[in-house]
Amino acid sequence: MATCSILPDILCSFPAVSDSYIRLARKTIDDGFRAQVRSHAHLIDAVVQPLQAFLNFLEKLFVNSPWIVVLAVMLAIVYLASRSKAITLGTAFGMVLIGVVGLWEDTMVTLAIVTVATLIAIIIGMPIGILMARSDRVQAAINPVLDVMQTLPSFVYLIPVVVIFGIGKVPGLIAVVIYAVPPMIRLTNLGIRLVDRDVLEAADAFGSSPGQKLWNVQMPLALPTIMAGINQTIMMSLAMVVVASMVGVGGLGKNTLQAINNQFFTFGFLNGFALVAIAIIFDRASQAFGKRLQKHTEVVHG
Amino acid sequence: MASHGIEIRGLYKIFGPNGKAHVEAVKAGISKTELNERHGHVLGLKDINIAMPGGCITVVMGLSGSGKSTLIRHINRLIEPTVGEVIYDGRDICRMSQSDLREFRRHKTAMVFQKFALLPHRTVMENTVYGLDIQGVPRSESRKKGQRWIERVGLSGFENHYPNQLSGGMQQRVGLARALTNDADILLMDEAYSALDPLIRVDMQTVLLDLQAELKKTVVFITHDLDEALRLGDKIAILRDGEVIQQGSGQEIVLRPADPYIASFVKEVNRGRVIQVQTVMTPAAGIAGTFALPSGTTLETAAKQMTAAGVSVAQVLDGDGKPIGQIDLTSLISAMVTPVGHEDTAQIAAE
Numbered sequence: 001m002a003t004c005s006i007l008p009d010i011l012c013s014f015p016a017v018s019d020s021y022i023r024l025a026r027k028t029i030d031d032g033f034r035a036q037v038r039s040h041a042h043l044i045d046a047v048v049q050p051l052q053a054f055l056n057f058l059e060k061l062f063v064n065s066p067w068i069v070v071l072a073v074m075l076a077i078v079y080l081a082s083r084s085k086a087i088t089l090g091t092a093f094g095m096v097l098i099g100v101v102g103l104w105e106d107t108m109v110t111l112a113i114v115t116v117a118t119l120i121a122i123i124i125g126m127p128i129g130i131l132m133a134r135s136d137r138v139q140a141a142i143n144p145v146l147d148v149m150q151t152l153p154s155f156v157y158l159i160p161v162v163v164i165f166g167i168g169k170v171p172g173l174i175a176v177v178i179y180a181v182p183p184m185i186r187l188t189n190l191g192i193r194l195v196d197r198d199v200l201e202a203a204d205a206f207g208s209s210p211g212q213k214l215w216n217v218q219m220p221l222a223l224p225t226i227m228a229g230i231n232q233t234i235m236m237s238l239a240m241v242v243v244a245s246m247v248g249v250g251g252l253g254k255n256t257l258q259a260i261n262n263q264f265f266t267f268g269f270l271n272g273f274a275l276v277a278i279a280i281i282f283d284r285a286s287q288a289f290g291k292r293l294q295k296h297t298e299v300v301h302g
Numbered sequence: 303m304a305s306h307g308i309e310i311r312g313l314y315k316i317f318g319p320n321g322k323a324h325v326e327a328v329k330a331g332i333s334k335t336e337l338n339e340r341h342g343h344v345l346g347l348k349d350i351n352i353a354m355p356g357g358c359i360t361v362v363m364g365l366s367g368s369g370k371s372t373l374i375r376h377i378n379r380l381i382e383p384t385v386g387e388v389i390y391d392g393r394d395i396c397r398m399s400q401s402d403l404r405e406f407r408r409h410k411t412a413m414v415f416q417k418f419a420l421l422p423h424r425t426v427m428e429n430t431v432y433g434l435d436i437q438g439v440p441r442s443e444s445r446k447k448g449q450r451w452i453e454r455v456g457l458s459g460f461e462n463h464y465p466n467q468l469s470g471g472m473q474q475r476v477g478l479a480r481a482l483t484n485d486a487d488i489l490l491m492d493e494a495y496s497a498l499d500p501l502i503r504v505d506m507q508t509v510l511l512d513l514q515a516e517l518k519k520t521v522v523f524i525t526h527d528l529d530e531a532l533r534l535g536d537k538i539a540i541l542r543d544g545e546v547i548q549q550g551s552g553q554e555i556v557l558r559p560a561d562p563y564i565a566s567f568v569k570e571v572n573r574g575r576v577i578q579v580q581t582v583m584t585p586a587a588g589i590a591g592t593f594a595l596p597s598g599t600t601l602e603t604a605a606k607q608m609t610a611a612g613v614s615v616a617q618v619l620d621g622d623g624k625p626i627g628q629i630d631l632t633s634l635i636s637a638m639v640t641p642v643g644h645e646d647t648a649q650i651a652a653e
């Protein structure tokens with residue numbers, strides 16, 4: 001290059017630390033990390049075991065139940081949540097199509113892991129969101145962490161998870177939960193903070209304890225916002241389930257990965273279609289549910 | 303349950319990170335603007351001393367920003383005082399522990415808010431029993447009480463409606479029912495009627511007066527409207543820039559405004575509804591006429607009764623039915639239309 005001939009070498013090709021140093025650093029850190037993981041094996045097991053059991057249980061339940069039962073239950077849930085015939089019919093149509101192209105079982109596997117991941121994200125995210133809403137200090141501490149989590153590319157999540165938990169379904173699940181939990185936390189916090197101050201003052205004036213205020217006023221009024229958080233969490237788990245197939249999660253994601261590796265166009269397309277279909281079902285149903293919750297807060301009279 | 307009075311003594315509220323540090327300056331007479339510009343603190347209340355008699359309606363009146371909301375929120379300590387005492391039934395509310403305060407709020411006070419502050423996800427019934435829910439009263443019991451007050455404020459049939467399905471006036475009835483269901487001695491009403499249309503407002507004033515005749519609670523009513531204050535208040539305190547500039551009965555304030563500011567307020571008032579016959583009568587000696595009016599009758603009522611009876615002179619009787627003076631139609635009407643001069647006020651002081 002022309003410019004390189006006139007510039008001193010150090011400004012032209014980047015002066016990296018010598019390879020041997022990097023190797024040494026890498027080895028030290030990796031070994032140290034592995035040693036840590038090994039010495040905490042029982043702790044890691046204690047986390048993995050129940051998750052594994054729960055995930056396996058749900059997966060078996062979904063896969064082994066007759067499809068007609070699963071479909072009926074699913075339609076019932078969708079209808080109860082949305083109270084919409086259109087969404088319920090759309091769900092039936094989508095699921096039948098998935099079954100017809102032979103992806104029922106893989107879809108069930110994916111549904112199981114998304115369900116578990118969403119539940120765990122709610123269980124973890126909601127209390128953290130509540131804590132954040134109650135204390136500006138906690139909010140100031142957690143917000144930057146969430147910012148980093150939400151800017152990290154999804155692949156990057158897999159690295160620490162794989163190092164600590166190894167390869168398999170549960171590590172994949174954990175990666176999905178970590179990826180999907182930030183909107184749950186954020187929107188729980190936001191929902192509680194947005195609750196009308198006048199109503200909170202009324203709760204105080206009648207002598208509510210902090211707990212009574214939380215459960216009688218803040219949570220019910222924040223519920224529509226929290227539902228939006230749950231909706232986003234589901235969508236993000238679905239996205240991450242595909243990525244997590246790289247560390248051993250089965251289902252539609254694994255098929256998609258295979259299709260990419262082998263350039264199976266039709267197979268890949270069908271799997272993609274199935275993922276989109278369940279994404280739309282989850283999205284429509286949970287949004288309609290959220291809207292229904294908001295019904296009472298709409299102002300009819302001025 | 304006999305109602306207790308509330309006594310506010312030497313109450314100061316200075317908003318800001320270090321209000322206590324500026325109390326001395328405020329006592330020394332620093333102005334609200336100066337305190338704000340020089341020290342970044344807002345003067346909320348300054349040396350408030352009001353005795354609110356038990357079983358009576360005390361109205362606190364003032365323009366927007368005069369500190370009315372701040373004052374009423376000290377009675378259930380939604381706002382912490384900077385210095386001062388709020389005494390109820392021998393106890394200083396400002397010194398209660400958090401749990402005592404919670405018990406006090408649950409059992410002794412109930413509040414009605416300007417913007418209603420109903421819970422949008424609860425029905426009228428569920429809103430009404432809210433205070434009892436907080437107290438842990440089982441729904442089977444609280445619903446009965448709630449039902450009674452819902453009927454009393456005229457909302458029967460709306461038990462299962464949600465607040466957003468009701469008009470403003472009806473929502474405030476729910477607010478009132480919620481407060482009454484609490485069965486508390488103190489009723490705090492912060493501009494409870496200010497958001498309502500004039501006709502509905504008069505309606506709700508009547509509801510309150512009717513209820514009060516029966517319940518005899520210690521009511522603290524905030525308003526920026528003098529007519530409302532005169533109609534409701536057994537006692538009125540006028541607030542400006544966080545200071546009480548006059549307190550007394552409605553009649554006292556109308557007849558003897560403490561300063562030009564209040565005088566300008568009072569000018570437009572319907573005097574006939576405020577001033578009472580004993581204030582403008584000619585006292586004692588040589589009482590003429592047989593038509594009698596009890597003392598405490600307003601001029602308007604007196605004029606109505608006298609014209610209906612076709613008399614031009616009437617006796618004024620005291621509480622025991624003894625005549626204490628007389629009044630003629632001419633002086634009655636002139637007192638209704640012209641401000642009474644300062645010389646007439648000596649009689650009020652003598653009362």
Ligand SMILES: Nc1ncnc2c1ncn2[C@@H]1O[C@H](COP(=O)(O)OP(=O)(O)O)[C@@H](O)[C@H]1O
Nearest residue numbers: 317344345346365366367368369370371372373
């Ligand atoms: N939390 C607060 N912080 C600072 N200033 C306040 C606060 N609350 C009220 N004030 C000030 O105190 C004064 C009285 O307010 P307020 O009691 O609401 O008046 P009113 O109810 O009579 O309209 C106003 O100047 C207001 O700006």
Ligand SMILES: [Mg+2]
Nearest residue numbers: 370371372493
């Ligand atoms: Mg106010």
